[in-house]
Amino acid sequence: MALLDVSNLDVRFALRQGEVKALRDVSFTLDRGERLGIVGESGAGKSVAAFTLLNLIAKPGYIAGGSIRFDGQELTTMKPRQLQQIRGNKISMIFQDPMMTLNPVLTIGEQMVECLKAHRRIRTRAAREIALNKLRQVPIPSPEKRLDQYPHELSGGMRQRIIIAIALLLDPDIIVADEPTTALDVTIQAEIMSLLLELCEKHNVALVLITHDLGVVSQVTQRTLVMYAGRVIEQGPTREIINDAQHPYTQGLINALPQMATPGSRLNQIPGAMPTLSRIPSGCAFHPRCSFAFNDDGSPRRDCREVIPGFVRSGNCDVACHMVRDLVENNSDARDPVEFQEAP
Amino acid sequence: MTQVMAKTAPQATSAQAGDTLVEIRDLEKHFPLSGDFLEQLRFKGGKLVRRQEFVHAINGVDIDVRRGESLCVVGESGCGKSTVARMVMGLLHPTGGEIRYDGQRIDNLSPRQLLPYRRRMQMIFQNPYASLNPRMTIQQTLEEPLRFHHPDWKTPQIRDKVAEVMDSVGIDPEWGKRFGHEFSGGQRQRIAIARALAVDPEFIVADEPISALDVSIQAQVLNLLMDAQETHHLTYLFITHDLAVVEHFGTRVVVMYLGRVCEVAETRTLFSTPRHPYTQALLSAIPRLEDDRPDYIRLEGEVPTPVNLPSGCVFHGRCPHANERCRREVPQLIAAESTQVACHAVEEGRL
Numbered sequence: 197m198a199l200l201d202v203s204n205l206d207v208r209f210a211l212r213q214g215e216v217k218a219l220r221d222v223s224f225t226l227d228r229g230e231r232l233g234i235v236g237e238s239g240a241g242k243s244v245a246a247f248t249l250l251n252l253i254a255k256p257g258y259i260a261g262g263s264i265r266f267d268g269q270e271l272t273t274m275k276p277r278q279l280q281q282i283r284g285n286k287i288s289m290i291f292q293d294p295m296m297t298l299n300p301v302l303t304i305g306e307q308m309v310e311c312l313k314a315h316r317r318i319r320t321r322a323a324r325e326i327a328l329n330k331l332r333q334v335p336i337p338s339p340e341k342r343l344d345q346y347p348h349e350l351s352g353g354m355r356q357r358i359i360i361a362i363a364l365l366l367d368p369d370i371i372v373a374d375e376p377t378t379a380l381d382v383t384i385q386a387e388i389m390s391l392l393l394e395l396c397e398k399h400n401v402a403l404v405l406i407t408h409d410l411g412v413v414s415q416v417t418q419r420t421l422v423m424y425a426g427r428v429i430e431q432g433p434t435r436e437i438i439n440d441a442q443h444p445y446t447q448g449l450i451n452a453l454p455q456m457a458t459p460g461s462r463l464n465q466i467p468g469a470m471p472t473l474s475r476i477p478s479g480c481a482f483h484p485r486c487s488f489a490f491n492d493d494g495s496p497r498r499d500c501r502e503v504i505p506g507f508v509r510s511g512n513c514d515v516a517c518h519m520v521r522d523l524v525e526n527n528s529d530a531r532d533p534v535e536f537q538e539a540p
Numbered sequence: 541m542t543q544v545m546a547k548t549a550p551q552a553t554s555a556q557a558g559d560t561l562v563e564i565r566d567l568e569k570h571f572p573l574s575g576d577f578l579e580q581l582r583f584k585g586g587k588l589v590r591r592q593e594f595v596h597a598i599n600g601v602d603i604d605v606r607r608g609e610s611l612c613v614v615g616e617s618g619c620g621k622s623t624v625a626r627m628v629m630g631l632l633h634p635t636g637g638e639i640r641y642d643g644q645r646i647d648n649l650s651p652r653q654l655l656p657y658r659r660r661m662q663m664i665f666q667n668p669y670a671s672l673n674p675r676m677t678i679q680q681t682l683e684e685p686l687r688f689h690h691p692d693w694k695t696p697q698i699r700d701k702v703a704e705v706m707d708s709v710g711i712d713p714e715w716g717k718r719f720g721h722e723f724s725g726g727q728r729q730r731i732a733i734a735r736a737l738a739v740d741p742e743f744i745v746a747d748e749p750i751s752a753l754d755v756s757i758q759a760q761v762l763n764l765l766m767d768a769q770e771t772h773h774l775t776y777l778f779i780t781h782d783l784a785v786v787e788h789f790g791t792r793v794v795v796m797y798l799g800r801v802c803e804v805a806e807t808r809t810l811f812s813t814p815r816h817p818y819t820q821a822l823l824s825a826i827p828r829l830e831d832d833r834p835d836y837i838r839l840e841g842e843v844p845t846p847v848n849l850p851s852g853c854v855f856h857g858r859c860p861h862a863n864e865r866c867r868r869e870v871p872q873l874i875a876a877e878s879t880q881v882a883c884h885a886v887e888e889g890r891l
Contacts, residue, residue, distance in 0.1 A: 237754035351842050381616035381781065386825035386836045408755060411784075411827030438829050452759035454788035455829065459807065462766065463759040463788070469724045470754070 197268070198225035199369060199402055200249070205262035207241075207248050216473045218244045218257065220426045228369065229400040231393075233417035233434060235410060235449075239470045240423040242406045246374045249404070250283050267369070285315045288363040290373040294355035298347035304358055305343030308365060315366055330361040334391060353384035357391070364395060371396065372404045377412065389416055410450060414438045422446045425471055425481035432513025442515040445482045480505050480518065488519040561743060561775050562605035562628060567637035569623055569799075570594040573847060596846045597623045599799040599854075600637070602873060605743075610769065610776040612790035612807070614783060614822070618843060620799040621779045625745045628777060629663050630654050641743075659689045662736035666748035668728035672720035678731055679716035682706065682738055689739050701738065708771070709734040709764055726757035730764065737768060747779045762789060783826050787811050795819045798846055798854040805879035815881045817859050817891065853884065861885040 207219035219241050226232050234242045247253055249264060251271060264271040266282060274282075291297045299307055308327035312318055318326075324343065331339035334357040347355055356376065363371050373392065377385035393416050396403045405417055413420055413434060420437045422430040422445070430443040441447045448466040450456060457463050468485040471477055479501045483489040489500040499505075499518045507514040508521040515521075573593040574580045580590050598620045605611045613621045626632045628639055630646065639647040646657055665671040672681060682702045686693060693701075703713045709730045720728060729749060736744055746765070750758040762785065768774060780786060786793055786807065793810045795803045795818065803816040814820045817837075824836040839858045844850055853871050856862040863884070871882040885891040 237756060353842060382783065382825045383616065383821060383839055384842075386827070387838065389827070390836070409827060410755070411829055414829045415827050449755055450829070452756050453829070454759075454762070454784045457788060459788050460766075462763050465759040465763055466756040467760075469726055469757060 199228045199230075199267060200226040201263075201265040202249070203263055203265075205245075205248060205264065206260040207244055207253060207257060208260045210256040210258070211474075213474060217476070218426055218473055219248065222262070222423075222426075222428050224421055224428065224431060226370065226402050226404065229396070229402055230419065231396060231403040231405065231417045233413035233420040234404065234406045234423060235408065235413055235420060236423035237408060237449075237470050239425070239473065241426040241473070242423050243374055244426075245423070246289070246372050246404065246406050249372055250287055250289060251279055252283075252289075281315075284311065284368075285366045286368055287370040287372060288366065288368040290356075290359050290363050290371060290376045292375040293379050294352060294359050295347065297359055298355060300347055303344050303346055304350075308343070308362055311362060311365055326365065327361075330364055331358070333364065333395065334358070334361045336361075352380055353387065356380060356384075356388050360388070360392060360395070364399070364401075367399065368401060370402045370404065372406070374406045375408070376405075378407070378409075385412075392416070410438065410453065422449075425476050426473055427481065427516065429482070429516045430513060432511070436512055440511070442510050442513055442520050443482075443517050444486050444488050444519065448485075477501075479503055480516075488517075559607055560604045561607045561642060562603075562777070563638075563640040563643075564601060564603040564605075564624070564628070565638045565640070567598055567601040567603075567624065567627065567639065568635045569598040569620070569627060569632065570596055570635045593847060596849050597799055598627075598634075599849065601796070601799070601801055603794055603801065603804075605775060605777055606792075607775055608773065609791040610778055610789055611792050611794065612778045612780060612786040613794045613796060614780060614786055615796035616781060616822075616843060618798070618846065619796040620846075621781075621796050622747050624796075625663070625747045625777060625779045629661060629745055630658070631663075659739045660741055661743040661745065662739065662741040664729075664732055664736050664744060664746040664749045667752050668725055668732050669720075669752070671732050672728055674720055677717055677719055678706075678711070678723075681720070681731065682716075682735055685735060685739050705734045705738045708737065708768070724757075725753050726760055729753060729757075729761050733761070733764060733768065737772060740772065742773065743775045743777070745777045745779070748781070749778075750785065751780070751782065758785075765789075783823060795822065798843060798849070800854050801873060801882060802855065803879060803881050803883075804873065809878050813879075815876055815879055815886050815891070816883050817861055817885070818855050853882075859885075861891055863890075 203223045205219055205222040209216040209218055222245060234245060236242045248259060253259065259272050266287065271279065305324060305327060309320055309323040312323040312326060327343060328339050331342060336342055336354065336357055376392070377388050380388060389412060392403065405413065407413055417434045420431065420434045421428055422437065422443065424445050430437065430441065430446050437446060438450065441450055451464040452466060454463060466485055471481060477484050483500040486500065489497050491497055497518065505516045505518050505521065507516050508524050510520055510524050571594060573595050574591065580592055582589050582591055601624060613624060615621050623632065627634050634647050638645055641657055646654060679702060682705065683698055686698045686701055706713045711727065711730055711734060723731065750761050753761060769776065778789060790807045793805060793807050794801055795816065797818050803810065803819045810819065811823065814823050821837040821839050841858050844857060850857055852868045853866045856866040859866065865884050871884050873880045873882045874887055876886050883891065
């Protein structure tokens with residue numbers, strides 16, 4: 197049984213202008229020790245997905261349907277008190293901005309001890325000892341000194357290390373990291389990412405990594421989930437998605453990277469922009485930007501415009517695309533990699 | 541003397557591509573950290589002492605921007621790349637050194653004398669959410685620079701020009717009546733580019749123009765910038781921290797660290813054979829899609845504070861190849877084969 201089993205999750209925000217469907221029909225599983233990447237552009241719903249895992253969706257947002265099962269327990273209907281036993285304890289979270297996460301008026305030590313005391317009956321001295329131990333694991337120079345420092349005395353990379361130490365404090369089963377390195381420089385990013393990877397492997401912690409950076413995903417994760425306009429459109433092993441993406445959007449995203457084009461030539465851009473969640477196109481949400489949403493004679497495909505595509509199995513990936521479904525059905529044994537063409 | 545020349549300078553001299561358009565020599569910028577005069581006074585040992593502290597943002601930078609190229613300046617946050625851009629544009633005044641535009645010194649000109657240069661050089665900022673005036677329609681935003689720089693133009697002529705630039709960046713001229721907040725990030729950046737192109741500049745300083753945008757939108761804006769370069773014969777000074785973009789976009793690259801230039805090279809040379817230890821570490825840290833890349837070079841410690849600069853080479857505290865000379869002596873940019881490197885180890889042949 198999977199450690200985390202998310203099925204058919206629906207999250208909505210009841211706004212004055214009407215309901216916004218932030219997540220629709222999101223399903224995935226996460227095994228113990230597995231590293232899953234969730235990729236998408238801003239507005240794809242990846243952060244909402246992360247927040248929902250810990251039931252951190254605040255009003256006007258609410259979970260409209262689906263289930264999240266962690267270790268056999270249903271999280272969506274759990275009482276807040278019970279949920280507190282899991283949140284931070286079994287599933288911990290790393291947020292994007294380390295300065296926002298740390299409390300500026302408490303020392304690092306106070307924050308770490310506070311976290312331990314909230315979940316365990318433990319003396320301050322013992323808690324400090326554990327905190328010190330965790331700081332040594334994320335190597336921070338002179339950890340004893342750091343415990344009595346305030347967050348503003350530390351650099352960005354150091355703060356993010358401390359956040360990782362706090363996330364590991366209670367030996368969680370899952371760490372959810374929401375864009376953990378977006379606010380950092382490349383050299384620091386590389387350091388933090390390899391640290392996260394190393395610690396997850398060492399302690400057999402599962403990682404849900406939310407990012408817009410396909411490079412980071414390909415370095416760190418084993419499986420990848422690609423999201424677009426609130427839906428999962430493709431999921432599968434990371435290597436397969438990076439090397440041989442099936443969904444036109446994933447292909448477009450990868451081909452748009454500067455490293456995929458010959459230096460100096462035009463980049464393969466995806467036309468248009470991600471739709472706002474209050475005005476999601478009918479059928480496949482990607483169809484207005486998709487260069488495959490046409491019949492052979494050039495007329496727009498009706499099913500792309502009207503029918504929401506279901507998942508089809510292609511290789512080891514699940515893809516939600518009518519065009520890929522046709523391809524898979526037509527040559528059921530041989531899988532034809534789809535050539536990407538620059539959109540007009 | 542400068543006044544006379546400034547008045548005659550605006551007509552672009554028909555120079556061939558490749559010669560130097562912008563010349564930055566020994567540029568320095570220090571920001572005072574200790575407030576005004578009264579705040580600097582301290583009572584120490586029974587005496588009033590005045591103590592001043594500075595952030596040494598730029599410490600002796602030499603950069604040449606050649607006509608028609610896209611010169612990329614890369615470095616991590618706090619290395620001074622944006623400060624250089626702002627000083628070239630005249631938005632900040634250098635503490636020391638010179639900036640020459642087309643042979644004419646511009647860093648000591650008065651705002652009025654600088655006016656003709658402002659038309660020839662334009663800037664694109666990082667955050668298109670902040671760089672568009674929220675109270676102006678797009679039409680007004682795009683008309684403003686034209687009315688300012690061409691006071692003799694009549695309204696129909698201005699309208700035509702605005703429609704032309706909107707068309708060239710892929711904005712529907714119908715959108716002119718709308719306000720900035722009605723557009724997405726990518727569209728706003730297009731508008732900001734249109735505003736820069738409106739006065740037909742020859743030199744554009746782009747300060748992280750795509751950092752705030754999504755991947756698929758980044759590609760659109762980069763393509764637009766490359767198209768604009770071709771049609772308007774632009775020269776770019778492109779400030780970014782994204783090395784993948786540099787590899788694609790730049791003709792030459794300047795790598796900066798803590799207010800100094802480490803390495804200047806052609807893009808291809810820099811990416812195939814980085815010489816400076818910092819450049820090597822920086823390049824190895826790019827997250828790549830490939831599976832089989834060598835491990836990245838781990839740097840010791842963090843970027844030191846620019847308030848108290850390290851002695852000698854600013855990079856010596858984190859450099860795996862540093863020796864006694866690196867701690868003592870500031871390395872100068874020297875030509876090493878096809879690149880320019882400021883590193884004692886390279887100079888001595890240790891690296």
